[in-house]
Amino acid sequence: xxxxxxxxxxxxxxxxxxxxxxxxxxxxxxxxxxxxxxxxxxxxxxxxxxxxxxxxxxxxxxxxxxxxxxxxxxxxxxxxxxxxxxxxxxxxxxxxxxxxxxxxxxxxxxxxxxxxxxxxxxxxxxxxxxxxxxxxxxxxxxxxxxxxxxxxxxxxxxxxxxxxxxxxxxxxxxxxxxxxxxxxxxxxxxxxxxxxxxxxxxxxxxxxxxxxxxxxxxxxxxxxxxxxxxxxxxxxxxxxxxxxxxxxxxxxxxxxxxxxxxxxxxxxxxxxxxxxxxxxxxxxxxxxxxxxxxxxxxxxxxxxxxxxxxxxxxxxxxxxxxxxxxxxxxxxxxxxxxxxxxxxxxxxxxxxxxxxxxxxxxxxxxxxxxxxxxxxxxxxxxxxxxxxxxxxxxxxxxxx
Numbered sequence: 001x002x003x004x005x006x007x008x009x010x011x012x013x014x015x016x017x018x019x020x021x022x023x024x025x026x027x028x029x030x031x032x033x034x035x036x037x038x039x040x041x042x043x044x045x046x047x048x049x050x051x052x053x054x055x056x057x058x059x060x061x062x063x064x065x066x067x068x069x070x071x072x073x074x075x076x077x078x079x080x081x082x083x084x085x086x087x088x089x090x091x092x093x094x095x096x097x098x099x100x101x102x103x104x105x106x107x108x109x110x111x112x113x114x115x116x117x118x119x120x121x122x123x124x125x126x127x128x129x130x131x132x133x134x135x136x137x138x139x140x141x142x143x144x145x146x147x148x149x150x151x152x153x154x155x156x157x158x159x160x161x162x163x164x165x166x167x168x169x170x171x172x173x174x175x176x177x178x179x180x181x182x183x184x185x186x187x188x189x190x191x192x193x194x195x196x197x198x199x200x201x202x203x204x205x206x207x208x209x210x211x212x213x214x215x216x217x218x219x220x221x222x223x224x225x226x227x228x229x230x231x232x233x234x235x236x237x238x239x240x241x242x243x244x245x246x247x248x249x250x251x252x253x254x255x256x257x258x259x260x261x262x263x264x265x266x267x268x269x270x271x272x273x274x275x276x277x278x279x280x281x282x283x284x285x286x287x288x289x290x291x292x293x294x295x296x297x298x299x300x301x302x303x304x305x306x307x308x309x310x311x312x313x314x315x316x317x318x319x320x321x322x323x324x325x326x327x328x329x330x331x332x333x334x335x336x337x338x339x340x341x342x343x344x345x346x347x348x349x350x351x352x353x354x355x356x357x358x359x360x361x362x363x364x365x366x367x368x369x370x371x372x373x374x375x376x377x378x379x380x381x382x383x384x385x386x387x388x389x390x391x392x393x394x395x396x397x398x399x400x
Contacts, residue, residue, distance in 0.1 A: 001120070002357055003317045003349050005112025006380045009102055010092040017106040029096030030088040034331040035060065035080035036312075037289040044300045046074060048308040053101035055080040065100070083111075084309065085103045085288055088332040093316075099309050108374070111381045113317065116310035142259055143215040151201060151246060158258045161249045171244040174256070175200040176231065178240040179280060181223075183346075195222045196257070202243070214259070220271075221257040223232075272298050276343040277318065291315055291342065318348040325351040326372060353378035356386065 008014075035055060040046050050068035058080060066074070087097035093112065095102035105112055131135070142154065151172070153162040161169070176199045183194055197220055198213035206331070214221070231242035249256060276283045276294055285291045295311045321327045322339040325347075329340035343351065350367065352358040355376040358367055367373050 001114055001117040002361060003345050003352065004113030004117045004314045005111055005357060005382060006352070006354050006378055007116070007316060008092040008111055008314050009098060009106060010089045010094050012091065013095050013102065014106050014110075017103065027135040029082070029094030029334045032082070032088045032097065032336045033060075033334050034087050036083040036085065036292050037078060037366060038081040038296075039078050039293055040074045040076065041297075042075060043068075043072070045296055045369075046071065047100075047301065048296050049081060050307070052309060053082045053096050053099060063096070068224050078188070081292075083292065084312045085292070085319055086329075086331040087316075088330075093313070101307065101309060109381075112310075113313050114381060116313040119306050120304070120314065141216070144212060145210075145215065147201070147210050148212050152256070155255070158255045160244055160255045163250060169250055171203050171205040172246045173202045173204060173243045174231075174249070175202045175234075175239060175241055175243045177239075181281065193225060194228055195220050197221065201246075207261050221259055223257050224255055227254065227256055250308060262331075270302075272301075277314065282342055285342075287338075288315070288319060288340070288342070317352075318343045318345060320348070320351070326353045326376065352376070354382070356379035356382040 038045075038049065038054075040049075046066070049066050052066050053063055054066060055063060056077075056079060059092075060080065063082075082091040082097045082099075084097050087093045087117065089097075098112070125311045142157070144152075149162070150165060150167055151162060151169075152159045180196050180198060181194055182196065198211060199221075201212060202208070208367060225273040227244075230248060232245045233241070234243050268370065272283070273295070275281075276285070276291070276298065282291060283294055285294050292308070292312060292315065295315065296308050299306055299308070299311065319329060319340055320343055321329050322341050325341070325343065330336040346361075349361040350358055350363060351372065352361075353376050355373065357380045358373070358376065
């Protein structure tokens with residue numbers, strides 16, 4: 001909701017709708033040169049882009065509008081989809097990139113970004129809250145590689161060093177890459193503000209390295225914060241992370257991490273969408289085309305009826321210029337179509353061009369000392385909370 005609050009429809013378009021003076025021959029939208037490559041794998045993928053505009057060829061000559069009821073012939077084809085992600089309007093998203101929903105959501109102060117976040121989140125959150133009412137679960141068994149059990153033992157959903165192990169712990173270290181440590185957006189007091197999906201066991205004498213991760217690839221390991229504080233950066237610089245000798249964990253009362261047993265039918269889709277938007281690997285998506293197609297598949301997988309354009313309004317906010325995280329890429333310049341970077345939602349919030357958005361997030365101290373804070377000037381829906389004028393006292397010359 002916060003990161004997408006700055007996304008609006010083009011104000012010129014909203015003005016035209018409000019005054020009923022729309023010249024259909026001149027509603028061409030922006031000058032983007034970068035449509036999204038979208039694969040219409042089936043009928044569900046087609047429904048996700050109903051009433052959206054696309055080209056069949058990369059030449060972008062003939063603009064067409066999707067009619068999911070009659071355009072079944074598009075199934076199995078790769079099309080060039082106009083998208084809010086690559087729209088180049090300076091004052092918002094043009095109606096061609098947004099699709100015909102623009103005429104429904106055309107109120108001038110309406111934030112299509114906030115609306116998109118609410119539509120995406122409400123259904124998933126309600127499903128999560130409904131879990132306690134179910135009489136059945138669909139949990140998966142927690143599985144690790146055989147070498148894991150030479151060092152650790154599982155105690156229900158927690159694991160700790162196996163004191164009965166035959167391994168010599170003196171030479172073995174637990175190592176975690178810095179890029180593998182994720183932090184929750186809203187930190188709370190206590191444990192489990194940090195989580196990982198893998199770590200390494202490293203023998204400093206033999207140089208043996210063992211990657212440890214849950215084999216079903218669905219479980220996240222939540223770190224005990226007091227244990228995480230014991231980790232230190234290795235003296236040699238060949239490893240970008242932290243390490244801790246297993247001997248320091250060899251206490252029957254010390255747990256390294258806990259794995260939350262989840263009802264996959266309900267929590268897995270939300271977890272996967274969070275991974276797509278707020279993890280550095282973005283579900284292994286390397287470009288915006290893969291990002292959009294993966295989002296479409298995830299929404300279909302969890303049965304979410306959300307139109308894909310709403311998800312694209314959120315994705316739009318994490319796509320930034322490759323050299324400047326405060327501005328959008330130049331998708332109207334054919335020489336710069338690939339000059340972009342994909343941020344996480346957390347990073348996009350900290351680097352949001354709207355000051356009221358970024359300061360309402362976290363790491364206030366870092367933002368105040370960051371030079372980029374001085375040049376943030378984009379508007380957001382939060383600005384209205386600070387718009388009330390304050391009476392100014394008449395000038396008094398106290399020197400007199």
